[in-house]
Amino acid sequence: MLQLFAHPFSSYSWKALIPMWADGTEFEYRQVPEDEANYAELKRIWPFGKFPVLVDDGQVIAEVTCIIEHLQAHHRGPNVWIPDGELGRRVRFLDRFFDLYVQGNMQPAVDHALGKGYAYGEELGRKNLHIAYDWLEANLPDGGWAAGETFTLADCAAAPALFYADWIEQIGDTRPKLKAYRARLLAHPQVSRAVEEARPYRPYFPLGAPDRD
Ligand SMILES: N[C@@H](CCC(=O)N[C@@H](CS)C(=O)NCC(=O)O)C(=O)O
DSSP states (O other), X not given: OEEEEEOXXXXXXXXXXXXXXXXXXXXXEEEOSSSHHHXXXXXXXXXXXXXXXXXXXXXXXESHHHHXXXXXXXXXXXXXXXXXXXXXXXXXXXXXXXXXIIIHHHHHHHXXXXXXXOHHHHHHHHHHHHHHHHHHHHHSOSSSBTTBSSOOHHHHHHHHHHHHHXXXXXXXXXXXXXXXXXXXXXXXHHHHHHHHHHGGGGGGOTTOOOSOO
16 A cells, blocks of 8 residues: 655645545555654655655655656556656646745745744745746646646646745736636645645644635
């Protein structure tokens, strides 16, 4: 049985859970960090202690994009998360964009609020978040998903990234395409499940979770 070390409020955990739920992949959910035994085991197998981490018959797979690639290669379900060819290259690029330019730029504000970061990092991150929003507004398709008609790895990355980033810097009404894409993501059944399962943990959000979502 596959094991996934994850947490319901963790954005990168959502990114793994969404495709696993969509594919109907069976796995044991090992919640961290609250469960001390699970957390000790996570740190033993992946000393950085970051999650999610997948364990497949003793093989440890970290980094959620790699987890999804592993699942697609070895536990394929009905969905294709990373298509072949040019479309696949676009999907991979957008996956990097949502992780690095959206999540990566919102994290400093969260870290600073938790007393772990510094003001300049937060300021720069907030500024870059608006650059990322503007880029997405100019480059996303008018409808459908990030790379076209099919919900892919790029959307698995986008859903938690845009869900939480909007809590830090609102996308606002000046970016109607991006705002509508976020709304479509939140209406997707597996994303909606992730939002609901995370709801009890909203007090964890150090900047105060808004009640609009
Ligand atoms: N680059 C990693 C990021 C994983 C990550 O930062 N996870 C966060 C939770 S969303 C975490 O483990 N935070 C706890 C920590 O850093 O100790 C990935 O793509 O999987």
